[in-house]
Amino acid sequence: MAxxxxxxxxxxxxxxxxxxxVLPPTSIHPEESAEQLVxxxxxxxxxxxxxxxxxxxxxxxxxxxxxxxxSCGASLLxxxxxxxxxxxxxxxxxxxxxxxxHAACPVLIVHAPETAASTTxxxxxxxxxxxxxx
Numbered sequence: 001m002a003x004x005x006x007x008x009x010x011x012x013x014x015x016x017x018x019x020x021x022v023l024p025p026t027s028i029h030p031e032e033s034a035e036q037l038v039x040x041x042x043x044x045x046x047x048x049x050x051x052x053x054x055x056x057x058x059x060x061x062x063x064x065x066x067x068x069x070x071s072c073g074a075s076l077l078x079x080x081x082x083x084x085x086x087x088x089x090x091x092x093x094x095x096x097x098x099x100x101x102h103a104a105c106p107v108l109i110v111h112a113p114e115t116a117a118s119t120t121x122x123x124x125x126x127x128x129x130x131x132x133x134x
Contacts (some may be wrong), residue, residue, distance in 0.1 A: 001051070002059075005075045009037040009054035009120045012070060014063040064098035071103035078108045 002009035015030040059066040071077045081096045096109045109121045 001074060001080070002054075007050055007075045010057055010070075011042050011054055012057045012059065014039045014059045014061060014066050017060065021092050025037075031058050031060075033039065042099070064095045067095065067101045068104070071099070071105045071107075074103075074105040074121050075106060076106050078110060081109050081111045 013034045015034045035056050035058050038058070042051055057070070059070075067077060067079065077099055079096045079099050081094075087113060096107075100107045100109060
């Protein structure tokens with residue numbers, strides 16, 4: 001879509017600091033892991049085809065807050081929906097709902113299959129991964 005809009009493609013992921021005073025092992029590097037996840041996801045999304053050049057942005061903090069901030073000046077924000085609903089959706093919050101309500105640009109929400117709610121990013125297939133376009 002970025003190519004169609006004449007914009008650059010940006011893959012964004014957010015990570016949050018460890019909580020409750022627990023320090024992670026020194027072997028844990030959340031920014032590097034997050035960047036690798038975006039790169040693997042983009043490669044898988046293009047299903048072996050040519051991956052257009054894209055920028056990887058890794059941010060620390062709340063995913064919704066960061067995506068909303070990054071939406072300023074963007075043509076389109078694409079976010080995934082893991083399908084949490086009911087009580088779990090209220091307790092966990094919803095990045096896609098927050099983005100849809102507060103982003104500074106149009107938002108496209110891509111719904112994953114029902115099984116995606118219980119999977120990890122490494123379990124997802126190419127057609128279940130999301131690449132954010134700004």
